[in-house]
Amino acid sequence: MGTKILLVDDSAFTRQIVRNALNGRGYREVIEAENGEEGLRKYETERPDLVLLDVIMPDLHGTEVLKKIMLMDENAKVVMLSAVGQEKIVKICNKLGAFGYIVKPFDERQLVSTVEKTLRAKEKRNRKPLAKLTEFEEDALREVGHMGVQYAATALSKMIGQTVKAKLLVTRMDSLAALPGMVGDRESIVSGIYLPVTGDILGSVLMVFPQKSAFLLVDLLLKKKLGTTKELDELDKSALSEAANILTGNCLTALSQILGMHLVEHVPDFAHGMVGAVIDNVAVVFGQKAERALIIQVELSTEEKIKIVGYFFLLFILKEAHAMLRAIRAKAGA
Amino acid sequence: MHDIPEDIVVDTAQVKVTQAPNRLVALGVGSCVVITFYDPVLKVGAMAHAMLPDSTKSGPTSNPFKFADLAIDQVIRKMESLGSQRQNMEAKIVGGANMFPSLRHESLRAGEENVHAVKEKLKKDGIRLAGEVVGGSVGRSVEFDITSGIVTVRVKI
Numbered sequence: 001m002g003t004k005i006l007l008v009d010d011s012a013f014t015r016q017i018v019r020n021a022l023n024g025r026g027y028r029e030v031i032e033a034e035n036g037e038e039g040l041r042k043y044e045t046e047r048p049d050l051v052l053l054d055v056i057m058p059d060l061h062g063t064e065v066l067k068k069i070m071l072m073d074e075n076a077k078v079v080m081l082s083a084v085g086q087e088k089i090v091k092i093c094n095k096l097g098a099f100g101y102i103v104k105p106f107d108e109r110q111l112v113s114t115v116e117k118t119l120r121a122k123e124k125r126n127r128k129p130l131a132k133l134t135e136f137e138e139d140a141l142r143e144v145g146h147m148g149v150q151y152a153a154t155a156l157s158k159m160i161g162q163t164v165k166a167k168l169l170v171t172r173m174d175s176l177a178a179l180p181g182m183v184g185d186r187e188s189i190v191s192g193i194y195l196p197v198t199g200d201i202l203g204s205v206l207m208v209f210p211q212k213s214a215f216l217l218v219d220l221l222l223k224k225k226l227g228t229t230k231e232l233d234e235l236d237k238s239a240l241s242e243a244a245n246i247l248t249g250n251c252l253t254a255l256s257q258i259l260g261m262h263l264v265e266h267v268p269d270f271a272h273g274m275v276g277a278v279i280d281n282v283a284v285v286f287g288q289k290a291e292r293a294l295i296i297q298v299e300l301s302t303e304e305k306i307k308i309v310g311y312f313f314l315l316f317i318l319k320e321a322h323a324m325l326r327a328i329r330a331k332a333g334a
Numbered sequence: 335m336h337d338i339p340e341d342i343v344v345d346t347a348q349v350k351v352t353q354a355p356n357r358l359v360a361l362g363v364g365s366c367v368v369i370t371f372y373d374p375v376l377k378v379g380a381m382a383h384a385m386l387p388d389s390t391k392s393g394p395t396s397n398p399f400k401f402a403d404l405a406i407d408q409v410i411r412k413m414e415s416l417g418s419q420r421q422n423m424e425a426k427i428v429g430g431a432n433m434f435p436s437l438r439h440e441s442l443r444a445g446e447e448n449v450h451a452v453k454e455k456l457k458k459d460g461i462r463l464a465g466e467v468v469g470g471s472v473g474r475s476v477e478f479d480i481t482s483g484i485v486t487v488r489v490k491i
Binding site: 044045046047049180185186187189192194196266267268269270271272273274275276277278279280281282283284285 | 346361362363364365366385386391431432433434435436437438439440441442444445471472473474475490491
């Protein structure tokens with residue numbers, strides 16, 4: 001596989017110069033983004049080996065983009081591009097985790113040598129390991145999750161036209177690998193809905209319904225006689241995805257309000273199959289960054305005494321959990 | 335024969351090696367890749383259950399065998415330490431599915447890359463690829479019988 005370089009700069013002129021220089025040195029895979037938002041989106045989908053990032057852009061300042069990329073991937077290799085006379089920014093960028101800095105106008109040799117040096121660098125200098133959460137902090141996160149779930153139950157009530165009560169069975173910070181054991185075993189069949197979350201915190205939500213609960217939920221959502229659904233067709237999958245989308249949206253709205261943070265969910269992806277397989281596929285996205293997640297197991301029960309069990313996973317890298325806690329503290333102190 | 339066959343489970347990021355009459359088992363494999371190694375001469379087998387394609391693109395880890403390249407290195411080392419010779423080893427691979435076929439989020443596309451990386455690594459190390467059941471969007475369970483060398487793949491949907 002070739003080296004992938006993401007180039008984020010609003011100037012088409014600069015992009016062309018950089019692209020030509022890199023292509024000339026054999027770097028064929030240069031992905032371009034013309035603003036900060038596009039850069040972030042492309043970072044998420046393309047996972048480049050290196051990012052060249054302009055400091056001054058119309059939508060988002062380069063330092064903001066840098067901050068978000070580092071939250072997404074603490075191993076990211078980002079080199080800043082900017083005009084002369086911005087030494088203050090150099091310091092800020094270094095602190096935020098930028099690997100290097102290229103001042104415009106630059107010559108080709110300088111650009112290529114910085115790129116090569118950065119690609120060769122195995123690893124960030126003295127990255128401090130993050131502290132684990134204390135019991136108190138985990139409690140605070142649980143409380144936040146609890147409130148989010150109540151909002152989600154209200155949303156589901158509206159969707160199916162009857163009162164839904166949410167009972168929390170489990171809330172804890174745990175490894176993603178714990179999930180299959182909670183559902184049954186790695187071969188248990190589940191429906192999983194994955195939704196990335198961006199905004200002030202980067203992470204994702206995974207909702208998991210064991211097969212029996214998924215079938216019951218489809219019956220309720222599509223107003224079928226209970227017990228009708230025995231396998232999922234496209235419409236059923238779409239109904240489950242939409243339900244997860246709405247539940248997550250409500251839950252995130254609650255979290256946004258509680259934390260005073262801006263959280264945005266993205267379109268859902270749907271999976272059906274062995275829980276071990278579904279979980280691992282999501283775990284891959286996080287790689288080693290999210291070995292622990294906030295796991296909320298909920299039992300939703302309707303007026304008709306139908307019980308649906310669902311698992312709601314808030315996956316944030318540990319650094320993000322600390323960001324959430326800072327927000328909780330700030331709120332508590334206010 | 336007083337050996338009782340044992341089923342040895344290989345979880346994500348693990349590498350295990352065993353001899354006949356045991357079996358190596360991996361359950362619920364999605365985008366991960368399970369790599370089995372067999373030496374029909376010595377009746378020795380190994381299984382790796384890797385999650386990510388390439389360790390060189392990542393920082394230090396407490397868990398090296400989640401990377402296909404490091405897991406395969408370890409399998410070869412373990413097989414060789416039991417006296418197996420590289421030219422007698424044959425590999426089979428299972429998994430590399432994409433459990434989220436709608437793929438609105440490109441970052442979920444992990445399976446293909448895993449399979450590609452494993453094949454490249456085997457080629458580089460001169461290990462013969464004897465069979466594969468990969469891709470699609472289905473979870474799989476794998477049973478590897480060291481007595482016969484047969485790898486059985488179960489699918490449940």
